[in-house]
Amino acid sequence: MxxxxxxxxxxxxxxxxxxxxxxxxxxxxxxxxxxxxxxxxxxxxxQTARIGGALFNYGPRAMYEGSAALRILEELGCKPSLGSGTKNAMYGILDGKLIHAAQELSPEEQTEWSTLMGSLNRIDPEPIRSISMKEWTLGNVRSDRVRQFFYAMCRQWAYDDDMERLSAGYVLEQGQLASQGVRYVLGGWQxxxxxxxxxxxxxxxxxxxxxxxxxxxxxxxxxxxxxxxxxxxxxxxxxxxxxxxxxxxxxxxxxxxxxxxxxxxxxxSHPLYVSCLDVALKQVPYPDRAFVLGLDEPFYYSNHSAAIPLTDDGSQVIHVMTYHGSSPAGDSELVLRRLKERLEAIQPGWEQATAAVRFSPNLLAAHASRPALxxxxxxxxxxxxxxxxxxxxxxxxxxxxxxxxxxxxxxxxxxxxxxxxxx
CATH class of the missing domain: 3.50.50.60 (FAD/NAD(P)-binding domain)
Structure with missing residues (x-):
């Protein structure tokens, strides 16, 4: 040098x-x-990689409206062009099968779900930073099924699946930020x-x-x-x-x-790991299925092309991910097979429409978890x-x-x- x-x-x-x-x-x-x-x-x-005409970030990456990152980028004169995350209906994966939130929940559960999510921004996160997400949820959510959907949301807010350790105040603060708007970067994070x-x-x-x-x-x-x-x-x-x-x-x-x-x-520190399957599909069999979360497993699916163009030919970039917590997965082939199975449940026949694909096992999502302790x-x-x-x-x-x-x-x-x- x-x-x-x-x-x-x-x-x-x-x-x-x-x-x-x-x-x-x-x-x-x-x-x-x-x-x-x-x-x-x-x-x-x-970094963002161009593979077969598709722009792949390392897994699903977004910014929240009003976030510190966007404030600093604007201060530096480096704020990127952004697209808004989809507001389509939420789906879940349960026992390996796709379910629709509105169809799965009873009228009473739908009311509790709407009330819970609608009141999120009125919760003061500071007094509950030292209690676990599980403790808070058990005391504030009655229905087991609503609790499943809520844990799924908490998992993607925190990139962590350990509800017994996670700080409730920290997670709910991230949920409040997410409610202001999820933003995807035009052209990728590169x-x-x-x-x-x-x-x-x-x-x-x-x-x-x-x-x-x-x-x-x-x-x-x-x-x-x-x-x-x-x-x-x-x-x-x-x-x-x-x-x-x-x-x-x-x-x-x-x-x-x-x-x-x-x-x-x-x-x-307790670092957090994820494995991601990124695919570009020439055609998406069910375009309305833009956002799916695992209800009985740490799973995430999102179609970022529903918000911003990420390919040269109009293909759709989809991110499929599983959370590993602080222990990297030992069998990457098993993880890949499971992610493909879940993608098949959401978008049947996806492999025939594939324009580009990348599998990234055991990515470091964060250097530290955020426990109630x-x-x-x-x-x-x-x-x-x-x-x-x-x-x-x-x-x-x-x-x-x-x-x-x-x-x-x-x-x-x-x-x-x-x-x-x-x-």
Whole structure:
């Protein structure tokens, strides 16, 4: 790696949404900033691949109207073009068979369901952040069948299936945000990455793709640089690690540095995994079936092309996904077979209409779950690592606001400003 300067005020490790956001805020504050990304292409799991004329994100990805991610993107001048999620009728999968919510629920259950969803925005999530989703639901939902439908909604709000551990306040807050409107990104999430990359360069960030961090370098507990995997020593005054707690811990070990706080955050993180089957269909047998959730299994189906065009030829891009929780699936072939079976129940004959397909097993959906035990907060309360001067962290496991991109970009903004000395 050839560096433009012998020293940078701030080095950002990671070239996804988090790292790019942190780098822009730090550079706009007048600091010299270099961004290191181990891959040749920026974006991480926010990349979009073009396969057979179809644009595939890594599984179903959306933003909520009023979310922190959209606020920050607008502030940076990088807000993408968006399409609205479908408001079609909800379907469920039960015992492997498709059912229609309105037809499955009795009149009394339909009334309870409508009342529950209609009153969602009147619930104050703060007092119930320390109780589990299961505890709250058992105390507020009478019907077992309504509870099944509600758990299915909670699962896709939180990307987590563990209702006994999940914070009720955290999940319901996400549900309230979702009720404001689900937005899909026109052109795929790669357009967001590309826009952030252009803005980073405009702000003066030096982007080093293909540069892999190997070790944090320090003097008496104060950050002084980063040793790259190919042997280059990059001198810097501060580091923003836009990565997960396990990666940050690995970068510290070889240097003799130790952070008890980071180790605690790592132990508490409990990452969440999903497997996704993404398909582009030339024809969709039942176009009204745009949104389906598993009622007795952690399953999700959505036709994102109902909101935005994602192909060159008018094919429909459909995402089928299962949630694994904190344990990756051991048998990927079994997972793929199950996802195909569920897709067949929703769209019979789909394989004959396939224009493109991609299966992504055991994707990291989030670096941390949000249990009631922590009141729904992420493991790390803020970007500063207490025991190490000049080391900051950012990502979906840092801070309190929102989930996934919302948490990642909020913590990235704070990390960029804090590392730059901006209160």
């Amino acid at each position: 050839t560096m433009e300067h012998p020293f940078y005020d701030i080095a950002v490790i990671g070239g996804g949404l988090t790292g790019l956001t942190a780098a822009i805020y730090a550079a706009r504050s007048g600091r010299s900033v270099i961004l290191l990304e181990k891959d040749s292409r920026l974006g991480g799991l926010a 357009t967001v990455i590309d826009s952030l990359q252009r803005e980073a360069v405009r702000a003066g960030v030096v982007i080093a793709a293909g540069a892999e961090a190997a070790q944090v370098v320090h003097e008496q507990g104060t950050v002084t640089g980063i040793l790259l995997s190919e042997g280059t020593l990059l001198r810097t005054g501060s580091i923003i690690a836009a990565a997960g707690p396990h990666a940050v811990s690995k970068w510290l070990k070889g240097s003799g540095l130790h952070s008890r706080s980071l180790e605690v955050w790592k132990e508490q 922590r009141s729904g907060d992420a493991p790390a309360p803020g970007p500063a690592v207490p025991e190490i001067c000049g080391l900051y962290v950012a990502g979906d496991w840092v801070g309190r606001e929102g989930r996934l991109a919302d948490t990642a970009m909020t913590s990235a903004k704070l990390a960029g400003l804090t590392a730059a000395g901006i209160d």
